[in-house]
Amino acid sequence: MNPVWLIAIPLALAFVSAFWRIVSGWALIIAAFFNAFAGVFGVIFLTATSFSIGGWKAPYGINLLVNDATKLLLPISNILFLFAVLSYLRKGEETTKYSVVFLVALASLNGILLTNDLFNLFVFLEIAGISAYLLASTGEGSDSKVASFKYLMIGSVGSLLYLLGVAILYGAAGTLNISELAARVSSGQISGDVTLVSSLLIVAGLGVESKLLPFNGWVPDVLTKSSRVATLVLASVYPLAMVYAFSKVILAVGDDRVLNLVVLLGIATVLVGEVIAFGQKSLRRTLAYSSIAQSGLAIFLVGIGSVEAVTGSIMLLINNALSKFMLFSIDDQVIDEAGRDDRDTLYGYGRKSPIVGVTFVVSALSIAGMPLFFGFRGKLNAISASFEASLAVPVLILIAAAIEVTYYFRWIFTFFKPVGTVQAPEKRILPSVEFLAFGLVLSTVIVFLGVSSGEAFTMFERAADSLVNGVLAIGKAILGGM
């Protein structure tokens, strides 16, 4: 199956539902299901890796690249998107009202994951960005509109910077194909100044979406104020695609000096994110800043650039997606039931609703990196790889990790604080069926990946290898072939 269907179907259905409002809800569901299934079955069994669009062979035309990394990330992104859509299908009209936006978002995210062309990436980034701005404004009240506006401003600046960087690179290299550019950059054909400037601009541009400091000012407000499904998509599916795009491009065309800068910015992101998250009193804000920190972790590993580091990056990325999906869902449950999510409201919530409590523990401990959970494996790789740079890197990362563990445990304790007494036992609260189902699936995946033996992890290593070395290899092949 040509993976372009993953992009085309949602886009087509988006046009359909734009004009034909009645079927818009159904269109979204159909597209989500199709993408999920196609993402899993269609992609995993692909043997060919490069698909050209419109018959133009690479590097003259746009091509879609399916390597080990995309084979891993595409299914996960699409399935999470499906879960997100299904979660609030019964309860809200959100998906029907904004179905066009969701469909376009789905299409663009798949495009970002698949594309191997810098300008194509810009297009999809713009589309994804605009969808994101619209999704961000879906929350009730005016706050979400303000948040969306801020996002719009910095997002626009970011994408312009990215375009500028791409333009400079194109001018110097004459091609927009990522693989070929990788080969040209690594062979030194392009002057150092050009790569430096273009890499810097690209980092800035992609950094906005990837939540890199200091470009991530939009994150807390957007993630806290937007509506339920939108938050789920923005917090779990978007980071997968955006950070992957960041990794793909920077590893391919990045200047070595800029990679060091990326490490620095990544660590700064982690530290700032964790420190701010530590003091937050609302669960949602804590999760928002935690998301920033997790992105920072994934990105600084990309900056280090070795296979081990990028393996850790991919693992952490996926772990973050799975866990944040559950965590934000839990937060939604709480707000649905109690209206707020500060510490007082949450006291003893885990005892009133054991399922929610257990899923919270599983996802929180996975992000905090406790053994028996998936996040621990990723963290091990991350720490191991962080010793390749200077010694200060692991020290800072571990300090941030210690802060993270502390505040996650504080939230876990809040959930399980014994508040009922023998005379007045806590009443039971049942979560929604969808939450039960998805929570169960995702928790099982996290624990399974946490305890499975090393062989299961070769898939992550292959993914990393394809990012670090594979792209370059393809590029050299193209160059050689020309």
Added chain:
Amino acid sequence: MNILFVLAASLFAAPLFFLISKWKKSVAYIAYAAFQVLVFLYVFFWGGTGASYEVVGITSKLNFNFSMNPVNWFFASIVMLIISTTAVFLLPLKKSPVKIFLLSLVTAGVLGAVFSADFLTLMIFWEISTWSSLLLIIQDKEKSTGEAIKYAAIAAIGSYSMLFAIFYMDSRLGTVEFSSVALKIESQPIGVQLTIFIALAIMVLAKMGSFPLHTWLRGSHSSAPDEFSPILSGGLTKLGGFLLFIMSIVFPSFKVFGNLPLLNGIPIVNYGLALLGGISIVVGTVMAIRMEDAKELIAFSTVSNSGYIVLALSIGGTYATAGGMMHILNHAMASAAMFMAIAAVAYMTKTTRMHEMGGLIVKMPFTFAVYLVAIISVAGIPPTSGFVSKWLIYQQLVQDGLPFLAFAAFFGSIGSFMYVFKPLAGIFLGQLKPEHEKVREAPLIMLAPMAFLTLLTIFWGVFPSNAIRSINRITESIGGGTVDVTFSRIVALTGQWDSVLVTTVFVIGLAISLLIFMRAKKARHVDLLDNYTGGDFLYTAELYHFSYRMYRPFDRLFEKWPSMENWLSSTSEKIKELGALFRAVFFNRNPQVYIALTVIVLVGAFWWLR
């Protein structure tokens, strides 16, 4: 059947017990207790085979490594002894499926940790037991969440320090297995050695509850469910002792740090660590004397005894090492017995505040006896095993001529008379409160494990040679010296004593006084309220039980002492303030700030990088 099988069974037992207890709680708990006893028997009798196993799996380069050396056997036997006795003990207490699940996870983690043969395996299993114990602590009491967060924070500090050490080791030495690291560490530059040593030492101090990372013990032990406190104090903290002992094997520190300045023949790094242990002894003792709640008191006693273990294992030398190892055994047993006795009392009277009780010796004599022997052991009085370990440590201190550390050791020993006596006086002696008239002795299922630990304490006090020979085998197997011991006599550097002789003489003394006692006229038994009060009569028992603030004069001496308890919360406040600052800078309300930052970073980066 090997240890891998047992470990896997332990891990899978956790969800299994959870499911069983959803059906019927008592069955699950009995199954858990039986399983632990079986594991203990297996470990004790077949645990020292010397086999080692490698299991693939952690990352692409590192695997799990397990071994069953005498060292593993020693520590495993101690922790499994504590866990299995507690598992039987807690059968009458309140049960819940969550608790049995977490308990099983804790024990699985502990088991994996003591049989590990490399640092990463140790770390992983230790972490499993840490996070499950964190969740277990908050199960019962409301105030426990505030206390448990201190445990979480300090455990995080320790764990990440150890992770740092592990991967640093991996990047410099290429291995994290104990034996390989021991071979390669000597050739490394001093900076590397020091870094690894200090990072691991931070983990030891954090997990054993030793100064300056001791502030978590008080809250966690006192607010933990009663059945978990013995395991926390007698089992989990001893894992820190395991790491410390491994460190002393892996870092032949006298050679490795021998080029650093020496103090009395001890490298300054070791001396520093021993000094921290000494301060821990003093701080723990003083704070214990000031406590009003029995469990908080025993928690600080744990701080103090952890200090002894750190001190003994840091200064090195045959006798100190043997003393330290024996102290790990002794304190595990004594501390578990003390917590169990308090738990039995709390089960019957529903309180652990000492001044709310009194006179319970008439109602719970066996519990009293257990507690008495335990405190005699903690205070280090013959003929219990506590004296043996302390005596060995003193011998080394005298021989090496270390006055400041000896001061700390003596302070801890003498001060412990004070704080162990307080619960005895407050809970068991004195006037019986009217509301406790109906209190009965604890059930047999609780008495039996306590009695077992008491008998062991006395046995190893009268025949310490039994325990010391095992310790000799261990130290010999790693190339250390051995303690000169015959059937009943221990010969040390500056003296010798004969345990059977001392016990016999003590019995003779008792016999003589018993003779005098019997020959004199029989006394008339009177009620406790019939007391000398200068001519008045007593009616209300509560007013005449002197236990609250029993050591008030002593307390007043230390009122102005600086307290370490607040350093954690002040650090947390600082972090929150820093967070607010970051938020103001990077996440300002105005989007112009974001654009400005972007431009500044870009321009600055370009200027810096070109």
Added chain:
Amino acid sequence: MFMNIVITILSGIALLVVAFVYTVTLEGIARKIEARIQRRYGPPFWQNFIDIFKSLTKYSISHGFIFDFGILMALGGTIATVFFIPAGNLAVFPGIDNVFVVIYLLAIGLLGMAMSAVGSGNPNASIGIGRALAQMLGYELPFMIVILGVFFHHGTSSLSDLVSIQIAQGTYNAWLMPIGGVVAFVSLIGMLGKKPFDTFIAPAEIASGPLVEYSGKYLGMLMIQHALATFIEIGLFVNLFLGGGRTLWEFLLKFLIVYFSIVIISATIPRFRVEQAIKFYWKWPLIFSFVQVIIVVFVMGRR
């Protein structure tokens, strides 16, 4: 082998009898000395014997099992400890009388008395015991540090070995380590519970503290215990710092000198409060004990 056991038993009995008779006699004489200092006549010097035997023949009350058992433990532990003190050439267990064993066995005695006293149910007793334990932390510390220096220097912690070393080399530890000797002497006053450190008895304040509920045989046994404890503590000091004695009589003479010095000092001083006592001990005696031991470890070295 069998002869050894018989000799041990006989010397043990002899030591016990000597300790009891001599100490009680000295106590009686001490009362006379104290009285004369305070310009009274005082009771006859055999008064304490009368007190003890009279008490043992009287009826008394008991407050329960622990009340009885504690007394047994107190007297039993103290009697057991007496056997480990060499008195001149009368040493029951030469070579294996380790000082730490002595100190901790003595602690059993204290613990027994503490349990029994608190078990009487009288708050005065508990107050007294609380003070006694707190004060113990005061006087034991300088003492232990000084004797650490003694053991380090001579390389042994066995009492009889230390005695023979001092006799052999001709100088007593009190001249060898004078500061330590003085500190140990001051600690000894605290150990004996004589003024100014008798706050735990405090006759007029807390009705004799721990002793408040004892009468009859209990009081008698406690008096015996007190006498034997005095013997042990002063004997410890004489053996450690004054060279014990070549013969029993030399030992008893030194014992007498030390005891009466303490009695004379005590007769003229009022008592400290508990925190004053602790603060006193933790100031100059502790400082000097550290000074002494640093001199021993770093300047004098091993013998």
